[in-house]
Amino acid sequence: MSTLKVNDIIEATSGGGKAFQCRAWVKFTMTLAQNGLQGDQGVSSVIDQAVGDFDISLTNTMSDANYSLAGYTNAYNNNTSNFSSAMALGLGTDYSSSTYGQITTGFSFCSYAGASVDGTRNYAQAFGNLA
Amino acid sequence: MTQYRVIFDDPDHLDEPTKVLVPSDRWMKEAMEGNLPPISVYWELQDDEQKAIAEGRHSEFRHDPEKLAAQYTAPRIGPLTEQEALEYLIMKDLPRKCWAEQHNRPMFKIVTVDQVPSDRTFRNAWEMAA
Numbered sequence: 001m002s003t004l005k006v007n008d009i010i011e012a013t014s015g016g017g018k019a020f021q022c023r024a025w026v027k028f029t030m031t032l033a034q035n036g037l038q039g040d041q042g043v044s045s046v047i048d049q050a051v052g053d054f055d056i057s058l059t060n061t062m063s064d065a066n067y068s069l070a071g072y073t074n075a076y077n078n079n080t081s082n083f084s085s086a087m088a089l090g091l092g093t094d095y096s097s098s099t100y101g102q103i104t105t106g107f108s109f110c111s112y113a114g115a116s117v118d119g120t121r122n123y124a125q126a127f128g129n130l131a
Numbered sequence: 132m133t134q135y136r137v138i139f140d141d142p143d144h145l146d147e148p149t150k151v152l153v154p155s156d157r158w159m160k161e162a163m164e165g166n167l168p169p170i171s172v173y174w175e176l177q178d179d180e181q182k183a184i185a186e187g188r189h190s191e192f193r194h195d196p197e198k199l200a201a202q203y204t205a206p207r208i209g210p211l212t213e214q215e216a217l218e219y220l221i222m223k224d225l226p227r228k229c230w231a232e233q234h235n236r237p238m239f240k241i242v243t244v245d246q247v248p249s250d251r252t253f254r255n256a257w258e259m260a261a
Contacts, residue, residue: 026155028153030251031249032153033136033151033153033249034244034247034249036132036133037153037155037156040155040157041157043155043158044155044158044223045152045153045154045155045158045224046153046155047150047151047152047153047224048150049147049148049150050147051254051255057223057224059155059158059161061173061176061194061199061202063193063194063196063199064192064193064194065180065190065192066190103184103189104176104180104194105173105176105177
C-alpha cells in the first residue's frame with residue numbers, strides 16, 4: 001500500500017468538505033516566557049498579556065471569525081502542590097480592557113475565578129474553515 | 132528553541148502591563164526554512180478584517196477566497212535568519228501601531244529569555260525599562 005504524504009489539506013469548496021480537521025492547537029504553561037510553548041501546530045505565537053490573559057495568534061488566517069474553540073485551564077495558587085481543578089476559561093473573551101476576542105487571525109485565552117488567575121496547564125484548539 | 136522574546140506595549144492601551152510575545156518554535160523553524168509568503172499577504176487580510184470590524188459587519192465577514200489562498204499559493208520569500216524571522220513575526224502578530232508608527236519612546240524590544248522575569252507575583256505591574 002502506498003503512503004500519501006501532505007503538509008496541508010484545504011477544502012476545494014469552502015464548507016463542502018467532509019473532513020474536519022483541527023486547524024490549530026497549543027499547550028502552554030504560565031511560564032511560557034521562560035520555557036516556550038510546550039506543544040503547538042498552526043500557531044505562530046502566544047502573547048502573555050497579563051495574569052491569566054493570553055492571546056493566541058494563528059499561523060494561517062481563518063476564512064471567518066466563526067470558528068469553534070475548545071480548551072482547558074487549571075489554577076495555580078502559588079504553591080506547586082496545590083492545584084485547583086478547571087477554572088472558568090474564556091476563549092475568545094478578554095477579561096482585561098485589551099479586547100482581542102476572536103478574529104480570523106487569532107483569539108484570546110483567559111482563565112478567571114472572580115479575578116484573572118494564572119494556570120499551569122493551558123490547552124486550546126481551533127476548528128474551522130481555512131478556505 | 133529560540134532564546135528571544137518580544138516585549139511590547141500597545142499604544143492604544145498604555146495603562147496595561149507590558150506584554151511578552153513568545154514565538155512558536157515550530158513556526159520559527161518554518162520561517163527559517165523559507166516557507167513563508169510575503170508579509171503583505173497577512174497585512175491585506177488583517178486590513179480587510181479591521182475594515183469589517185470598523186463598519187460593524189464582522190459577524191458576517193468572510194475573507195476574499197483569493198486573498199486567503201495567497202497564504203499557500205504566493206511564492207515563498209526564502210530562508211530567513213532568526214532575527215529576520217522575529218522581525219517578520221513582529222509585523223505579523225504585534226498590533227500595527229506598535230511598530231509602524233513613531234512614538235516618543237520604543238513600543239517594543241527584542242530581548243532574550245533571561246531578561247524576562249520568571250517571578251509572576253507582580254506580573255500585572257510589569258513595565259518596559261527605558
